Amino acid sequence: MSRPEHGGGGHSAVSVLELRGVSKTYGQEPTAVRALAGVDLSVRAGEMVAVMGPSGSGKSTLLTIAGSLEDPTSGEVLVCGMALAGMPRGRRARLRRRVIGYVFQDFNLLPGLTAAENAALPLELDGVPVPRARAAGLAALEALGVADRAGRFPDQLSGGERQRVAIARAVVGDRRLLLADEPSGALDSVNAGEVMHLLHKACQRGVAAVVVTHDAQLAAWADRIVLLRDGRMTGHTTRPPGPESLLAGETR
């Protein structure tokens, strides 16, 4: 079955992110806390995966490990086919800067920089000449519909606009993997839906995304929803049929 409008259509079948048997334990026995236990997850280019679960289920740990901000206790993490284990620190940092974009609940924009400067920052930090980085930052803002706010500082933007700038910063410069932790948690439901729509659109352009959320309405924007509980994957949605089945009154 093809799914052109569901993300992933026409993009590479190669996994951008792959977790193989990933476990994470904090502390030592007998007080050790197992945050993740043997998690397998594969996310292809153009695919948006939502990870849902209650507080303490391991969602955020999964994201920090996927983003190479933390190492798993056991298991393997591959980003764009490259295993993170044993990768030198410098190379890993470069991979984080060039391939992975992060979106946080509280935006994490630098208050002293304008929207355009914030969006261009990852490229400038990576050594891209400033004019080129700024042009790419502006293009990212344009794609997210906030180019007219380019010269404004974060405190001059609404919550929805700030998150759009944060998404622009996360996708600027052809990032391949987007990791979002409750990206619309601080927004009202309409703006939250809009943010998820923009993330989904980014995926349709070929980005792979993992979005952590406890909100079913936001998770429903994803192509696949993975359920996490006590550090284990307890279920996932299979690809649903298109919306036409709803209008036709099809049930199962």
Add this chain to the structure above:
Amino acid sequence: MKVLVAARVPGTDAHEVIQAHRVYLLELMQQWTRLKEGEARDDLGLALVVDAELFRLDAVVRWLDAAEVRLARAAAAPARPASAPDPVPQLRRLGARR
């Protein structure tokens, strides 16, 4: 109702029932969201209907979450001694006359 039956029938794993129902609801929500992303973007009436359905399904998912926690707590709590069954509360139907 399914959850209630599963919780009462010996040998049935209520958590499995909850999980299967949750996944089904999430898949429905994905379909409604695709509609919201497509046709409903230019059709206010349809957008309102889709929103209503999404909020309704979301409420059921939340109820399943709450039911799961309640069942887990009940399973962890020490069993009550077998005694007379709890009195059934007398519910007065709204508008009923004696």
